[in-house]
Amino acid sequence: MSTNDQDEVDKSSAPLIEHLIELRSRLMWSLGGFFIAFLVCFFFAKQLFNLLVIPFQWAVSWADLANQKVELIYTAPQEFFFTQIKLAMFGGLVIAFPVIAAQIYKFVAPGLYKNERSAFLPFLIASPILFLTGAALVYFFFTPMVMWFFLAMQQTGADGEVEISLLPKVSEYLSLIMTLIFSFGLVFQLPVVTTLMARVGLLSSEALADKRKWAIVIAFVVAAVLTPPDPVSQIGLAVPTIILYEVSIWAARWVERKREAERLAREKEEAADAASTAGSGASPAE
Template sequence: MWAVGGFFIAFLISFYFAKPLFNFLVQPFRWAVEWAGLDNRQIELIYTAPQEFFFTQLKIAMFGGFVLAFPLIAAQIWKFVAPGLYKNERSAFLPFLMASPVLFLCGAALVYFFTMPMVMWFFLSQEQMGTAAQVEISLLPKVSEYLSLCMTLIFAFGLVFQLPVATTLMARVGMVTSQGLKDKRKYAIVLAFVAAAILTPPDPISQIGLALPTILLYEIAIFMARRVERPPAQSEEAEG
């Protein structure tokens, strides 16, 4: 009830600031226009249905409400789970619970400051100037589709940035080992590109932009697994 109430209040606050938040998300589009050398271009987004921008603001409010209310939601989940854990389990699990939102924000920051401007720059490069022999083709994004692109990339990168947390937890409980992760590195590289093709729009910039950090995070996961995994002797003693 506390989590739902906190989300509802955060939703109302986010809905009140929905338009400034949307303008904040449009900033990568502005950077892409500058990178493309279109300084005189007016930044314009459209909506083609009367209710489209209203529902776009609702989506922004839901996303912003969840982000604002996440500390309260996580605290309530922790209060529910913690009494069922041993003291050493609580001390081991809590740092990962705190690291998870930090890594998600790192992924979102990468999208906002690098990936999204590069993606929009790529789409702007597809425009066609009007001449006597060809028609003019200009990019006029819809507000709903632009927001959908932003949220898709943010969720994709935020999810991938949880890889070190997930593998470190599995290594701590003995489900995976650093050597096992090393042996499967070539399969992980292939899966990184497959996942990037599924989770991102069908353009090479966003797909490569997600695959390369995924491979880097996999290497970090191997390093973290090596740090936290128990030596074989300790594992055999614990099993005994």
């Protein structure tokens, strides 16, 4: 290999090494943020779990079960410990998400044009806001509704019936809460994803509107897969999904109108520049 060829290889490999070093740095910041958030959540794991039990208490009050005590159990010695670890990991990921998203953006942003960065940043901000909106909907409404539905299946033991009471395990209750939060948070990203795809030309508002019937069917199928097997949570997830799909159609139309306005403004500016150039190029005699 000649000296010139070796120089070309060195020049091409230097940016790659710099990118790998930067990627390692971004990963370390992300993992560090997650680890700190995990430790904080694990330290307050019991308090966080008690906070998650509040929707269960609301469901008991809705079911008018004044004599029933809200009680959860664990049947294995290590179960509650691993439940706290699971809760700390989930909470740490949620808390550290802004740090992780910021590190991803800082790694990708240098390779984007200025207008691409300005277009991408609002979606980076909207994504966690929509996720938290879905999580709040789960906490304040759907979890109490689901628990109320399950509490209604109890038998009091009157009239010779066998007494059947709901006594959930801590791990199963946490899994239910996490499944609902993840499902709603994922579904609430639909406007962000469709708007981004519409912005780059992969989707159109007309195509979304034409596939509305299929979207409704898919919404109920996805709700049946992601949520527990009860009609309350399935309908509760499917209906917001359909509403968010309509919001996505509106957002795609807004993006298309904005893109069309920018195109017309650019063509008008180019026509004005061409006319100005033609006018300045004419001779005084003409």
